Amino acid sequence: MRGLHWFRNDLRLDDNRSLSALAERVDEWLPVFVFDPELLGRSPRALPRTRFLIDCLERLRADLEAQGIPMQILSGQPEVVLPQLARDAKASLVSWNAAPTPLGERRDARVDAALRRAGAEPLVLRDHTVFGPDEIRTRTGGRYVVYTPYRNAWWEAWERGPRGASGRSRLPARAIAGFDRRPEIDLPREGASAPEAPGLPGASAGPDGPAAASLPRGGEKEARLRLTTFLGEAAADYAALRDRPDRDGTSRLSPHLRFGTISVRRCFSEALSAARAEPRAKAGIRKWLDELVWREFYHAVLAHSPHVLTRSFRPEYDALAWRDDDAGFEAWKEGRTGYPFVDAGMRQLRATGWMHNRARMVVASFLTKDLLIDWRRGERHFFDALVDGDPASNNGGWQWSASTGTDAQPYFRIFNPVSQGERFDPEGGYVRRWIPELGDLPAKRIHAPWIKGEPPRGYPLPIVDHDFARKRALDAYKAASASKA
Ligand SMILES: Cc1cc2nc3c(=O)[nH]c(=O)nc-3n(C[C@H](O)[C@H](O)[C@H](O)COP(=O)(O)OP(=O)(O)OC[C@H]3O[C@@H](n4cnc5c(N)ncnc54)[C@H](O)[C@@H]3O)c2cc1C
Structure with a gap:
């Protein structure tokens, strides 16, 4: 059987839930990324976020190519481009990890319907957060609107059924033949990228944003390195130093979690085993994990109250x-x-x-x-x-x-x-x-x-x-x- 994996905010091979599920069912596959003009309109090329995304994408593509798998980087509306590729490649299963925003969910529903019309089955799992918005509920089944009780319920859910990382995703046996990689990332050039100015950090921002050298490095390897370094060094003092912007006391993993070059489950698994190995670091690590629970909390708030994107919650x-x-x-x-x-x-x-x-x-x-x-x-x-x-x-x-x-x-x-x-x-x-x-x-x-x-x-x-x-x-x-x- 043949399949496609549609990469989005999950730019990694480690602990990737829907990619692993695809590998269970297909033996030939293609990885795909689609630059959606609608999203690109909101996030033009010059923005730091888009530049970081492209860096992550390049590294993922290189990792896959090293294994003989040509990543397809396309541009267009996903509901048009993906069914077309599925038809061309004779792929009957298309996997992706569920979108964490209301806008993404609406787009995914369109893609789901278009794929089914084209005779391909979607395979969708939640991956971006440990627990989904409906998994953490009050005793009466309601939603939390305050962080502390949400956090307590979150940890109770974790104690009942921890969801750590499951390891590097096994990939399907081989790539679908006949799909060579495209020569370069085919991005509409709607704006110039930022100039690379040398000099003082404070002076290095060009008119379009930070100089390339000031942006964090993307990719899965970099994310793992950051996690390991943070857990081995700053984590022990995190509770004391996390509020000090003059110190390098936090993990700087936020862009990586945003684009999924590391899974949040991986962060929990590694951090909890670091805390077991080094009791001195336990309090700092626990505090850090509570910050990741803030991330889960805000994702749940957005899912339950999408009006917050345009109006006040209150x-x-x-x-x-x-x-x-x-x-x-x-x-x-x-x-x-x-x-x-x-x-x-x-x-x-x-x-x-x-x-x-x-x-x-x-x-x-x-x-x-x-x-x-x-x-x-x-x-x-x-x-x-x-x-x-x-x-x-x-x-x-x-x-x-x-x-x-x-x-x-x-x-x-x-x-x-x-x-x-x-x-x-x-x-x-x-x-x-x-x-x-x-x-x-x-x-x-x-x-x-x-x-x-x-x-x-x-x-x-x-x-x-x-x-x-x-x-x-x-x-x-x-x-x-x-x-x-
Ligand atoms: C006005 C405002 C806007 C913010 N906008 C964003 C944003 O667009 N994207 C973003 O990832 N974070 C945002 N944050 C939260 C927080 O500032 C960053 O996540 C954090 O500074 C990232 O640095 P770090 O990775 O070193 O964090 P660490 O202290 O190492 O924390 C680890 C991870 O926990 C999560 N986290 C930490 N604090 C928060 C928080 N308060 N809310 C939600 N998640 C958190 C992040 O994923 C972070 O990478 C915002 C906070 C404020 C007050």
């Missing part, structure tokens, strides 16, 4: 009187708000396509509370600029920060961008790294350089007074929550 906050402040938005995007901790985060994002989680929370709070700019504008910018831009986690993070979401921080708790910097970047190393203009300031001045004199030349004064902005935000949120009554 409807009363749709009445919030956001400000139209294009100048403020541009200053925020460029890292020129005059608040060094905020600006360091935004410049790290621009230069590398990644930002530390603590900085993400602070810059998102600054945009939505201090500038009172609609969270959707920030979410969109992050989605375009992040190499790990993911609809579920990005939306969850933004709605949490804007206090409009499921498990949001209460609106009256508004991050102070100066004290956040003093607390989480106490020596100022993060700010100095990304804002060279402030490089000579001592730690005690670096988070509020306008106090005790002017900020150094070339660095702006704060674009808004935090105390004033805080009161303005409190009034706006209070008015919106009163509209519920």
Whole structure:
């Protein structure tokens, strides 16, 4: 029997559920990736995420070719291209891992129907998260809208039936003959890729985004290396250092989990065995795994409440009187708000396509509370600029920060961008790294350089007074929550 495997956010051969299931049933196959013009319209070539995806794809293709399997990289609508390939290759089974977003689910339903019409059977399994959105339920069968009880139920489910990684997928015996590989990735050229500028990290972003050398390396081998290195080194101190953007205390696996160059089950399996082997690391590893449970939580929220992609999870906050402040938005995007901790985060994002989680929370709070700019504008910018831009986690993070979401921080708790910097970047190393203009300031001045004199030349004064902005935000949120009554 012959089959196709349609690779999407599962760009790996290790522990790939639907690929393994395909191998059980077919002996000849072809791997396929399809550049969908609809998705490409949303994620043009120049975006860090697309560039990372192409890197992962190249490496996967090389791994497969080393085994004599030509990967088919096509472009077009999947519901047209896949049935056509299935017909040409006389493949009667087509496997893929289920889409984790509502948009992807709708597209998959179209592909499913088109394949059946063409006489091929779809084989679809869930792979992107450990537990599916309907597997973690309250005792009465309801859905969780708060993280902590969800996390407790998640771990109870794991204790009842752990779902670790199952190992490298056995591939079908051989490739379908007659399908040589295409010479290059056939991507519509709708935009130029970013220039590769040398120089300071803070200065290396071109007009289209980070320089290639600043983006993380893609591919399965790199993801495994990152996991092993993290578990052997930083994981033990993760609970203490995960909030410090001046330290290299987190795994940086987010782009890999986004594109599936590593399976989330692999992360759980390896981390739990590292914790057994090294009891000193146990608490840090457990904390890290709880972060992966946040990822599962936000995927479940998106599946159950797809309206969050366009509206607030809490409807009363749709009445919030956001400000139209294009100048403020541009200053925020460029890292020129005059608040060094905020600006360091935004410049790290621009230069590398990644930002530390603590900085993400602070810059998102600054945009939505201090500038009172609609969270959707920030979410969109992050989605375009992040190499790990993911609809579920990005939306969850933004709605949490804007206090409009499921498990949001209460609106009256508004991050102070100066004290956040003093607390989480106490020596100022993060700010100095990304804002060279402030490089000579001592730690005690670096988070509020306008106090005790002017900020150094070339660095702006704060674009808004935090105390004033805080009161303005409190009034706006209070008015919106009163509209519920
Ligand atoms: C406003 C905002 C937007 C965000 N947008 C995204 C996004 O688009 N994509 C994304 O993957 N994460 C997003 N996050 C979550 C988090 O910031 C990143 O996952 C994390 O910084 C990635 O770095 P890491 O891999 O070193 O994380 P680690 O600390 O090593 O954590 C391990 C993994 O757990 C998951 N994780 C960690 N924290 C969270 C979290 N708060 N929510 C969901 N998953 C989490 C990620 O998959 C991460 O790779 C966002 C957070 C905020 C506040």
